[in-house]
Amino acid sequence: MVNMQQFFMGVSIALSFLVLLCLYRAILGPFITNRIVGVGAIGTKTLIVLLLMGFIYDRVDMFVDISIVYALLNFIGTLAAAKYFEMRGEV
């Protein structure tokens, strides 16, 4: 019988493995768009892992603040990268 904390820990480890797959796409992606989407997916998974850590440590109210900021900065970063590569004419 697993308790909830072990379940969240397992989900976090599985998501960390998926981050590796996204990292493969972000490093070796043949085009710029593949890399931007890969980095965005890594950001989303990091956000979920942050929230799961909040559940593990029983301080979700603290970790929600961090994950909102992470989502916003991830969005702005993706937008800035997209704009930069559009200006260089590589997309």
Next chain:
Amino acid sequence: MIITYEDIIIKTLTRVLAPFLQLYALYVIAHGHYSPGGGFQGGVILAASFILMVISFGLDTARRRLSEKADIIFLCLGLLIYSGTGALCLALGGNFLDYSQLVKVFPVTVAKARALGILFVETGVGFGVMAVMTSLVYDISTGGLPPERE
């Protein structure tokens, strides 16, 4: 130089998101002493709203909202609030940033005075970080030239 282009999704999203982003930054600054965050993080989020404006609406629109002169004024104001709080504690007979000395100015208890002092200092840090981050983005996107020589 950042060129503008017509993208209705990005522009509408920025128009909706920017006020909430700034409100959230003020929340992070004000609640910095008992939740993650504080002056620096709140200032960065506040600057992120202006960076978003530069990205989506272009440099000229963003500078019409927050000119470089106002940016420098915010920077100096933040520094003044931070060092002014520290120097006030120094002038009242304590160490630099010794908030417990603020009870001689404000009619509160010592614990309340410490919380108030931290809030003052974090407000100053938030202003300063916001101004520096926005100024960095302005400088990067103009190549460091002053506005009249672009």
